[in-house]
Amino acid sequence: MQSIVVLAGGVGGAKFVGGLVGELARRHPDASDRPAVKVIVNTGDDMWLTGLRVCPDLDSIMYALAGVNDAERGWGRAGESSRVSGELAAYGVGWPWFTLGDLDLGTHIARTALLRDGLTLTEATARLGARWHAGAGLPATLLPMSDDPVETHVRVTIDGDDALLHFEEWWVRLRAGIPAREFVQVGVESARPTPEVLAAVAAADLVLLAPSNPVVSIGTILGVPGMREALAAAPAPIVGVSPIIAGAAVRGMADSCLAAIGVETSALGVAGHYGARSTGGVLDAWLVAEEDAAAVPQVHALGIRSAAVPLWMRDAATSTALAGAALDAAGRQ
Ligand code: GDP
Ligand code: CA
Numbered sequence: 001m002q003s004i005v006v007l008a009g010g011v012g013g014a015k016f017v018g019g020l021v022g023e024l025a026r027r028h029p030d031a032s033d034r035p036a037v038k039v040i041v042n043t044g045d046d047m048w049l050t051g052l053r054v055c056p057d058l059d060s061i062m063y064a065l066a067g068v069n070d071a072e073r074g075w076g077r078a079g080e081s082s083r084v085s086g087e088l089a090a091y092g093v094g095w096p097w098f099t100l101g102d103l104d105l106g107t108h109i110a111r112t113a114l115l116r117d118g119l120t121l122t123e124a125t126a127r128l129g130a131r132w133h134a135g136a137g138l139p140a141t142l143l144p145m146s147d148d149p150v151e152t153h154v155r156v157t158i159d160g161d162d163a164l165l166h167f168e169e170w171w172v173r174l175r176a177g178i179p180a181r182e183f184v185q186v187g188v189e190s191a192r193p194t195p196e197v198l199a200a201v202a203a204a205d206l207v208l209l210a211p212s213n214p215v216v217s218i219g220t221i222l223g224v225p226g227m228r229e230a231l232a233a234a235p236a237p238i239v240g241v242s243p244i245i246a247g248a249a250v251r252g253m254a255d256s257c258l259a260a261i262g263v264e265t266s267a268l269g270v271a272g273h274y275g276a277r278s279t280g281g282v283l284d285a286w287l288v289a290e291e292d293a294a295a296v297p298q299v300h301a302l303g304i305r306s307a308a309v310p311l312w313m314r315d316a317a318t319s320t321a322l323a324g325a326a327l328d329a330a331g332r333q
Pocket of ligand 1: 057216254314
């Protein structure tokens, strides 16, 4: 095996990719025969904020792989301060409920500078990743799903009126407390997967769907025109990992996203939503939690191979074990 592609959102994706990189280093101590990992990352949460291009999911994964993420808080950089945000708030600029730390702002300024110099988001992402680990770079290549801007907006009703909010406003400010009526991927019609993404999928020996939000992370990636076709044609097996354990989103509010699109919050519900590749979907295999072992035969009945394994990623050990289970599931193909 030479090349592994992962589709991922932010925090769930970061934990899974971190585990995968750790497991591959364990299985292949010699770096020269270690499979390369390429992560196709959701950019639907991206936005312009205080004049800067902010890419939450790319940054969650970059910080985690660089070892500088705030694991306790679950997002952003460890050891952050917020002096600049304090100034922005005093000027009344930006979103006061979406604090950007000082170190984090350094990332957004650097990205925006690179984009204004004419780099694509893919090129800018590579430049940002190159500085970590004393210039050795990240242990995985991060590929934005598209270089074309796509922004997930959420249709809600506020005081009887129809409103379309940026996903982060609904998610972070409103804590998904108002029911979503619809998710709209603004700009998606004219977006395309990048050449790097298409080449990675075509050349992969294994494609993994991280246990990321099925609607606004993986769903957004799959919504880019051409992406489903690329996966359908991929020679590699496609193995997904359930983000739902025992009928609940592990952390966060993925259930409110699933409810909005009429999908049951269960490992089986998400498997059915992704569908078997043999019937026009994207999955060849689906890992469910041990708590959901009863769903294994039902997933099989959908035409998707399935196994029940420990799905909680509590620390490095449980994350690498889950990645190992995903590698083994592919091996049983
Ligand atoms: P976001 O972009 O930061 O929201 O992160 P993702 O979309 O990558 O992942 C969010 C999802 O990860 C949540 O909906 C959870 O269901 C899932 N998740 C978080 N922690 C775990 C875990 O330990 N195990 C599993 N299986 N899923 C998890
Ligand atoms: Ca996200």
